[in-house]
Amino acid sequence: MRATDLLDFAWQVLRGNRGRTLLILLALAIGVAAVVAVTSLGEGARLYVLNQFGSLGSHLVIVLPGRSETAGAMPGVLVGKTPRDLTLDDALALKSSHAVRRIAPLVVGAGDVHVGSRVRETPVLGSVADLMAIRNMELAQGAFLPEADPRRMLPVCVIGSKVAFELFANQPALGEWLRIGDRRFRVVGIMAHQGESLGFNTDEIVIVPLAAAQALFNTEALFRVLVEAKSREQIETAKRDVEEILRARHEGERDVTVITQDAVLATFDRILGALTLAVGGIAAISLAVAGILVMNVMLIAVTQRRREIGLLKALGATGRQIRLMFFTEATMLALAGSALGLAAGQATTHLALQLYPDIPFQAPWWALIAAPAVAAAASILFTVAPARRAAQLDPVQALSRR
């Protein structure tokens, strides 16, 4: 029997039993669509988190005071006592490493910001000019903190767009003065709207020079130091250098925690990747159910088509040919069902993208291959039993029944 005849014959069968064909197609399509849609949601979440980390800045190494063995935890939520403060001198010493391009020491606190009679409590960030480059910040107006000795207390500040709106309403804020605690600062820049990036909403903060923040909150201790390595390859070197320099400065004690962005990223990547795989696997159960439906329908078909199978055998069809006919039918159903399912899944993904444009929903490549493959495998596997039964039918008995 020729392949084209086999296809043609199976096509005639499928066309001749439209209700049955549509039912199986629907089951298979739902299964494939579920896998595609669910994994694209998972993948979207994964990419979303990765992008968030990416917006932290490139080639980032984060230094926190205190030692913790917990790798990959969120910076800032580490628990552990701090035996020794991380100081500005520590931070400046890090510049001696060849792998380090820039550093930005950070001091964080909350302060009441006054403009005339208006008051707003905001997070206040003390840092240096390099912060902008390290954190990939963007300005809407004016300039960032000036390049200057970080020990100088320049009375300038950069404010978030929301802070600017709340304090100055629609008046121009650039060049105006505001007061934090008992200190006055001139607004030299307003940050562009960037939204949240991992706990930091740059729309809602006020950035002042490091020394000013240290004076404001009456502390020498740094909240953390952001270190940018010269390249992706040098992140590990930078991390080692940072650890070495600080150990030497802290009398041989390893009392800081150094986190590379890569380690954090890798952890999130693994967790969310596994999650996507898991939900995809759950969705794949519906494909197995579709496979069982295929088997059921095929078994019914063997019973309904007893006479036809008997006839084909009388006309000289071998058992192999009969089996092939059933497998061809199952494969055609699987392929058509998969195609429909892929289309429906992609449409769902597209819809999700329209509804939540921030999250990059997209089906991972492995799901686009695995879903149709599982659908095909399920329907072919579940056709083995019906096909064998058909091939073993006794032609005399099959033909004698009316």
Added chain:
Amino acid sequence: MISLHGIERSFLVGDETVHALRGVDLDIAAGEYVSIMGPSGSGKSTLLNVVGLLDRPDGGRYELDGRDVTGLAEDDLARVRREKMGFVFQFFHLVSRLSAAQNIELPMMLAGIDPLERQRRLQQLLADYGLEDRARHRPDQLSGGQCQRVAIARAMSMKPAVILADEPTGNLDRHTGQEVMAVLERVHQSGGSLVLVTHDPEIGSRAKRRLRMRDGAIVGDERG
């Protein structure tokens, strides 16, 4: 050409063993026209099925063209059926979703014959059996006589050596039955053997050789 020796066939019906064929010996020469008659249950259909290699005997030997086909495997039997046997059934057994032409093509399709050759033979068969204007009709759009003509054309498509017809007129009125018989006899005259099972004496008596069966044995063998 066909040579049966001591063929036995029994079925289990409930707890009872029914002997459909008891030691049947039969030789049919190439080009013979044979009818098998007898009351129902006499084993005539079983004999036809054994001759057509649809059914396997429990005992005895079957030689076809000098070759022992008794112990052939299922798939080998299928190939022999395809090449040498043409079946015509009482209930036509056409595939209802396929057109007349597609039904006629079935054996050639199973044999993997080249589509061009297939078309050539198909046109010839449609012309031979007066079905040109019915080629695209499905069986439910055809009369009984037309259905049986399609079935005969299908049986002839592989140019078999033997045509086996089981009550070919059993489901047709007398007039149509006569027509179908005429078609079958024309096939026989063009060279093939024709083995016909019927319980209608009028039909059976048209054959040159008439076998009579009772209780699974051949009890009469008339010629002329």
